[in-house]
């Protein structure tokens with residue numbers, strides 16, 4: 001605190017000197033960090049126990065790439081379903097009917113609390129728990145009935161489980177986003193005669209998306225990693241594909257490095273996607289920033 | 298002159314707090330009525346009820362004889378369906394203290410949003426009308442700006458244009474200048490004066506007593522959720538009949554005029 005005051009009292013020449021000194025200081029720190037990073041990289045690259053040759057030979061094999069593809073679509077599907085489900089859950093949570101908002105709370109509580117691994121096994125065995133699906137009045141007549149396995153395959157059941165789990169998390173993110181839109185915006189939209197659906201689509205959700213995008217980007221990375229749990233039902237995603245390979249050749253570490261490289265690359269793709277979307281939805285604010293700075297000057 | 302907007306025994310209660318009680322008022326077509334009163338006296342609540350943004354707990358607001366938020370079925374009033382409420386709101390314009398332009402849309406997009414999406418006006422007609430209105434509020438050069446790129450006064454004028462684009466029967470203003478820097482108050486008040494001169498029916502909540510004196514036909518003074526005094530603007534502002542109104546006016550006029 002006191003140094004700040006002293007700087008203000010210095011003549012301009014001294015402040016310039018101080019700025020130059022701090023620039024030199026930043027450069028020195030950067031150099032040290034860079035040296036440490038290069039040394040670490042060297043140590044990793046030259047450690048023959050990592051078996052870089054094996055990593056290289058498996059990085060683009062068919063089985064690994066197929067696993068990567070599975071992880072890829074599974075992640076996007078779960079994020080997309082979770083986003084839609086999350087919007088629904090968040091809106092139900094705001095309902096003025098107590099039973100509905102309570103039900104939404106119950107849903108969130110349940111699906112956030114049960115470990116995904118437990119859910120995967122539960123949903124995978126859904127057909128064993130409920131051998132037939134029927135539509136009718138409990139204790140009364142049944143209108144339609146079919147064996148569960150013919151309606152949903154175990155994989156589809158597990159994806160539904162993932163989507164429900166993700167909806168609960170996304171619901172909380174969207175709820176925070178909805179609360180961030182000032183009540184005046186809702187009132188302004190209503191005063192133009194918009195119905196609630198139109199108001200959400202045109203006025204509220206575009207503003208919600210802008211504020212929740214960074215959090216959703218984070219969530220997408222979590223989903224990417226969580227999809228690897230699907231190996232317990234023998235779906236060959238990225239992680240399970242390499243596990244199958246190293247269970248045969250015992251090259252555990254190099255193959256886990258193969259998976260890691262692809263997870264890192266996937267995260268970059270997700271990051272770029274997030275950046276593009278943030279640009280798209282933040283346009284009005286970004287364009288405005290320089291102008292308002294100019295006006296203030 | 299018959300009343301265009303009527304408040305009949307309007308009351309509003311949130312939980313256990315009564316915010317409005319037994320409000321009766323009539324506003325004729327083309328009339329400008331200013332609502333004044335201390336903070337928390339229920340002015341904004343009254344305005345939201347009038348504009349159909351909230352349904353009063355008791356009593357009825359009607360526009361041109363139609364109860365707002367209700368429909369007549371077999372001689373009885375029942376709550377209107379969402380769509381019907383939306384249709385009623387579409388003909389009641391509201392201008393807010395904090396403008397509430399949609400930040401992700403340009404000025405032009407803000408103005409055509411209602412006509413396009415709610416009234417189904419063809420795009421070209423909506424744009425033409427929007428440009429006409431932008432001319433009226435002096436913002437012709439700003440149609441492709443985003444709200445954050447405008448000054449407060451410009452945003453408020455754009456918000457007025459957005460409301461006018463719906464061709465409202467009544468315009469409601471809730472302290473339209475109290476969030477503005479002093480040098481921008483004048484430009485917004487001028488737009489409102491022009492509107493009044495064009496014969497728009499207006500209900501204006503304001504703390505600008507000088508402006509109320511110039512523009513208002515009548516003034517309503519509220520305190521504690523009730524209408525304490527209402528009548529001819531000059532009469533209420535210069536010769537208040539109640540002690541509470543006199544005290545409020547002297548308190549407000551004592552403050553240095555901006």
Ligand SMILES: Nc1ncnc2c1ncn2[C@@H]1O[C@H](COP(=O)(O)OP(=O)(O)OP(=O)(O)O)[C@@H](O)[C@H]1O
Nearest residue numbers: 311314315316334335336337338339340341342343
């Ligand atoms: N949704 C609500 N729930 C509970 N209380 C409310 C609500 N809206 C308003 N109130 C209360 O009603 C009273 C009147 O509020 P209102 O905003 O109508 O006053 P106002 O006259 O417009 O005041 P100001 O001049 O400060 O804008 C206040 O005490 C406020 O706290």
Ligand SMILES: [Mg+2]
Nearest residue numbers: 340341342471
């Ligand atoms: Mg108010």
